[in-house]
Amino acid sequence: MYHLDAARLSVAALASSLFLAAGPAAPPVSTHPMTPAAGVNAEVDDVGQAIPAGQVTFPCQAGTTMPACYGPDQVRAAYDVQTLLDQGITGQGRTIVIIGAFQGVTVQSDLDLFDTTWGLPAAKLKITAPDGTVTFDPTNKVQRAWAIEGAIDVEWAHAIAPGAKIRLVLAKSEADADILSATRFAVEHNLGDVISQSFGEAESCQDAAFFAQQHAVFQEAQEKKITLVAASGDTGPAQHTCDGSLVAGVSFPASDPLVTAVGGTRLMADRTTGAYQGEVGWGDVSGASGGGFSAVYGLPDFQETLVQGQTGRGLPDVALGSSAFGSVIAAALGGFGRSIGTSAATAEWAGIVALADQAGHHRLGSLNPRLYAIASSDAYSHVLHDISSGNNTFHGFTGSSAGASWDAVTGLGTPDVAQLVSLLRDSEQGNDERDQTST
Template structure:
């Protein structure tokens, strides 16, 4: 199996039950941006194709069907691994909450991909609204648009998998410039679209360093979100502790102290592999299976060049080899179907879904998860990842997991049931 090469993009628009599209006038301007945010969804086409009946029952079944290479995860296996309840107080997990997902360009098949995914895995159909605060972009499938389209489908599908009762507000920036995406986040916060927000994108700090106006502007937005009790998440990036720069640096917006940065792990739970439950996602140092397709990446996590932050706050499954099954319908013809997806960008929307579940369970806003992570970890409600490293070929001085907090995986991965129990006693 080879990596996905998204060269042909379908231009058809998509509709689905529960979809609301809000084409809005351009939102307020911001300082000129000297950088673009990037997404790095890592997708490998599965051999399960488009047929739900062919999908594996779980990681062990997937591993058997792929000759020991992919221990892929389904919504059921992820919920089992992290003890995420199907229902809370008799209603679908996430009911009464709205998860905000921010991406650029969007996807022409976002809604229909979500509907296909939900049907395949027996989830309720999602209540999806799409907002275009900078005006609706024209999707042409060129340049970085295919990556953003794949990221969009990944984000909304897996937020829905973790919190199937929650509404989803997809806020689509007109392009991937820093100012455009920061304005999309500002729109979501100013209009209080939801109590949780996920950003599965970022830029290496060495490419932002010195752009103080841009960094200051988005920090003000995060401060307003915090004041409103919002839970805000961002992915820690997928190129190790150096982000390809050859020296340690983190990623913005994950580096902002008001954002919960989600690092990545290899999740072995349910696979039958003789491994610890989880290790650091770092294919160059500790690839989890036979890894026949070679290394795909490593979680970010390092001391920030811009803030006092030292790396990830929490973590979640991110390896492609233990990746989540996601449906893509924008590629055209036989390229459409289910893909193995990895990257820390898969963890951010799932942690957002968990926050929605916690808000439902408590009847209040949980706010910043990073404020709780230390105490949750010390009470055994986060799994402490103690093995693996995020070193890369461009920077061997990556960080290793250790007992307690570490840069690649923060305080660890969630036991959601235990967290709910502790918050609702």
């Protein structure tokens, strides 16, 4: 099982997926180990081989005797991605950047196994380690966890946008300063159209200097119209601190208003066809959607209408399936297992952005203002599933309940991707950025 440990980052790595970059001229910040959303104890819980041989059906996709799991075909059907793929909207001409750590020595082979099993086109993957690497130690649980995280992220971004290029940018370690350095490198070199960050840490772990450095990187991304997505975490209204304990609060980097924070749901779909049957906010024995209100960032303008009675930025903004009772399958360390948590959900949203960028012939840039404008319009019910049941209470921390419109469990909800991309394509915002991505 890829046990997504609610995105515990370290001080400088901040909650919910962000590879923080440390600029050469920036003042030093404290450095701590960052934890991937898959968790430092992530291992592969073998779900077996496809049955019968040659078909992409695993035991958890057959019958009703175990928690459901889904492959690319089912997820694409459930969220109406396949409609776009059939129209040739595959992310072609776009690049998805994923931030990781260590070497990820099995990522390419795991991705190849994933693609072969599901009949996906070979991915156009390029791995970059701007600050160098250390020798991979397969007995080191932290390095193994990051290898699993990288595999999940690359595979599920590719599953949603099979025509997009993928750039995996690796920090030399899990230290937050190294993660920040990798993120800054990706932004400064304009490596892609969207950056996916599947990690995070409690805001209380970091100081003002670090948040200023992180926000400066994100502002540069905004200027270049690079979309930022990050996991909101997998422990509900609490997040991991730099020592691994839980504390009430939200996760950064997802808490930055320039980032689209991705929460989780329990997806219910036909195990074979993927036909959408419904969703509830994620909160069960396997984890809970990270959500709540920032103590660092004030309520942004785009949330003022829908987030009432709060002074801090609300998380998450959107969601996708994350529960163990409706997980996706990923290949990692040579085997197949369930991906539980907001890691895959975040990578999938990065894939959605790549589809929208291709369809609209320009970069979306900062996504949040558009999403909240949609949610305040008559189009809301056509492009987003408003999840109105479930809660994210977790491990004794009282969470929120999902409800109409925005909530601190699933945000604005989950997408009907074809409808969302169609609406975004018709938007007059954005400039044509097709030729600005570095290769």
